Structure formats: C-alpha cells, structure tokens
Amino acid sequence: MLLPFFEWAEGTGLGTFIRNSLWLFPVIEAVHLLGLCLLGGAVLIVDLRMLGAGLTNQRIADLARYARPFLIAALIILVSTGVLLFFSEAVKLYYNRSFWVKITALPIALLVTFLVRDRFARDEKLETSLRSRVLGITSIALWFTVAAAGRWIGFS
C-alpha cells in the first residue's frame, strides 16, 4: 500500500541527486550521527537525573529546561538529515525490517518525550521517585530502540 510512496520518494530529483553523488550520502550520514550525539546528551542528562544519577543536586525541571533547546535542535538535525537519507534509498528501506522498527519506535519516542516526559519535567517539584524513574527508563529504552534499529538498517 505504501510502496508507491517509497518509489515516488526515491524517484524524486532530490533522491536521485543524493544517490548519484559519491560523497553526499556519507556527509549527510555523518551529520545525522552528530545529531545523535547531541540528542544523546540532551536526553540522557535529564533521564539519568530522573533515575537518581548524574547531576543529582539539580532539580529535574531545571535540567530539562536547560536541555530542551538542544533536544529540539538535535531532533531538527536528525529528522532533516534522516528525510534526505530516506529519499536517497526509499525502496531499499521499504524492504528493510530495521527501518520499520525504527520508524514505528520514533513517533512513540517523540510522543512520550513531548507529551508525557516533558509535561512531568516542567513540574518544579518533580523529584526522583517511582514516577520519574519510569519516565527515565522508558525514554532511554525508546530512544535506544530508535538508534539501534537505525544503525541496524545498514546491516540488514
């Protein structure tokens, strides 16, 4: 059902342009990887704190507020480079199981991050608790799934 969309994406001028370039795909991929580093830092500094580790003398709300612009910046970098990579090899991705794992886990991770985790993290009184630990471990597990499945696209 979705295959025509994937075929269209790969056939666009953008997809063809990236595919026909020797160095464009690797360079976009490298930027995608730098985005992963930034996302990892912005997510983990808050998640570790929620688990009662890392910067434990700081309030969760403060750390989340400081990290938020970089979390959003990282996601902008990752999604824009990810879309470019997708266009260049969409049909291959359609038949790639890891891609589907990643693309399923990604919206769940985004929803949990911005609708659940962020809402709790805005509460100035949120301290390390069962609730914060569940949020932290869920966030780490979801983003780990997205990243691991993403890396495995190249191996499957």
Next chain:
Amino acid sequence: MLSFFEWLETTPWSIALLESLYVWPLLESTHVLSLALFVGTAIMMDLRLLGISFRSVPATAFTGRLLPWNHIGFAVMVITGLALFYASPIRYYYNIFFRAKMLLLILAGLNVWLFHSRIHRLVGDWDTDPVPPRAARFAAAVSIMAWAGVVVTGRMIAYNWFDCDLQPQPAFVNWAADCVIPER
C-alpha cells in the same frame, strides 16, 4: 608497528571476528550507540563551560557527577574500537580517515589533559560563574570541534575512496596514508 599489525591480522580471532555474521555488527553498533553517552555528555559539559546552557549548575557538578558517565561511555568506545581495529588492522593502518581520526583523538586527549591539569585546578574561582573564564570556554570549544571531527572521520573510515589499492590517488593521499606503490 606495521609488522605487529600484520601479525595481528593473521591471528585466528582476528579472522573470526572479521568474518563473523553478528559479532562484528554488534560491536560496531555498540561503538556507534556509545557516542550518545560519551560525546553526548561531553557536549553537555562543554555547553556549561561555554556559558551557553546549564548556567546555574556549578561546573564541579558536571566534573564530579556527570564525568563518571562520560568515562563509562569512553571505556565502551575504546574497548569496542580496539576490537574493531583488531578485526582488520592493516586496512585501518592505511586508511586516511582512520589516521585523521587518531590525530584528532590525540588533540582531544591533549585538550582534556590541559583542561584538568591547568584550568579545572582553579575551578574554585569560577565554579558558579554563569560564564566561565576564557581558558575554560576555549577548552570547551576545542573539545566540541575535536570530538565532532573524531565522529565524522570515524564514520568516513567505512569508505574506500582513498584506499591505497585504488590508484591513482593524489600525491597527498599516498603520502598521508603511507601507500606503498609498486614500481612500474
């Protein structure tokens, strides 16, 4: 060193690792995912040292409480990195991106050493300053650029554009990668 690597490559475990169906990809994936922990926490600390974010958090909170996590990430990166190198030492030895990555690693390491031996020793004077002194900001900027360079050159190792066996290569490449070009 080269003869050691040549011997290393002939050891049975090296061959088994390179030809393994899952072990090599799992090592490589662990190496890449550890970036999120290692470079991620380094960037967060650098943002504090640059005075860009976490301004109300003391610098010593980062070096005391977050740095251990950064070190865990580094340990995983080094262990998986050495294992990946062990799988095909000669290929990496002659890879220009691998060489660039090693130089950038040395630069990043020197920067870490300078920061801790000089700048962080006087942290008591500026621990809670929203914007740390120029030397600390400079070290943080070098850190971000050096680690980003390590990540990018590391990713490029996978590509064979400048491999010695794909001649002709520019003279600079043959010099920098130490290519042995057979006489005609």
